[in-house]
Amino acid sequence: MACGLRLSCRDLVKIKNKVVNVSKRYSNTISNKAVEKHRHSLLCNATKEEQQFEEQTSGSRDYKFIYPEFLPNPDLVRRDKLTERLERRDMLARRAVITIPEFYVGSVLAVSVADCYASGKTNRFLGVCIQRDGNGLRANFTLRNIIDGQGVEIKYDLYSPLLHKIDVLKLEKRLDDELLYLRDAPPEYSTFSFDFEAVSLPSSVPVPINHMKVKLGPRPWSERWERRNLKGIEDLHLPQRFYDRALHPQISQPSKKHDLMLKYRENINDVETTEIMSEVYSQMKLANINKKVK
DSSP: OOOOOOOOHHHHHHHHHHHHHHHHHTTTSOOHHHHHTTSSOOSSOHHHHHHHHHHHHTSSOOHHHHSGGGSOOSOGGGOOHHHHHHHHHHHHHHHTTSOOOOOOTTOEEEEEEEOTTSTTSEEEEEEEEEEEEOSGGGOEEEEEEEETTEEEEEEEETTOTTEEEEEEEEOOBOSSSOOGGGGGSOGGGTOOOTTOOOOOOOTTSOOOBOOOOBOOOSSOOSSOGGGSOOSSBOOOOOOHHHHHHHTSHHHHOGGGGGOHHHHHHHSOOHHHHHHHHHHHHHHHHHHHHHHHHO
16 A cells, blocks of 8 residues: 655645745855865966976075965864965965065064054064964064063064065074073063164075074073973073973973874975965066066
């Protein structure tokens, strides 16, 4: 005996309304198939541009260190290739308006920003770069200087529309990736005159490394610097128990040295780095050509 399903007119109307509501709900969205087409970079020819990029990076400069903000966040949870492409496009458009020079942690910079409360509507601050952080449009850097005996630090968004000009007065590197320990050092290590004269460095010369060792002041410090592998500070002259505590497995975590997946999660692989930086190189080269034509 065949069994059939009978629906009343009222039930048919309810089902039809549900279908209409679902279609309205997703009417302003893009299908996954359409989005996937744009997740792959189409900004450059991979073969030719990657060859040119390899030729450029074979010299004294390496673009992944000059433009570290173009590399995405290595956290896979926060990654999306479409968003990264859009951010790179906005970053390149911003670079077409303002010149963002090459600089590193340890370089002496002078930054001019828009300030409606200043007399000339601009504010200029000079200091040593103690940190570079963030990825993409969230990239930022921090300058430090001693003014009237008081340590002053200002964090700038690298792609902020308020930035007018970035001048590199002294291009150099330090032994550490961050110089946050200057907060606990004597003032002479962070004091720079606002009349600091620029030191020229030819582009063909490698960026010099400043091997200066910083002597920290007395404890307490802002951080336990003995627990970090720092090369730019002098001997801290602490009791042996502090160094023994720093070598404790819960603090030093020696297992991380052999964790290959941890290194993979904290860094962008070389293949993807070459692809991204070759894309950036090609677009910057094209922008320079357009400037010369105009």
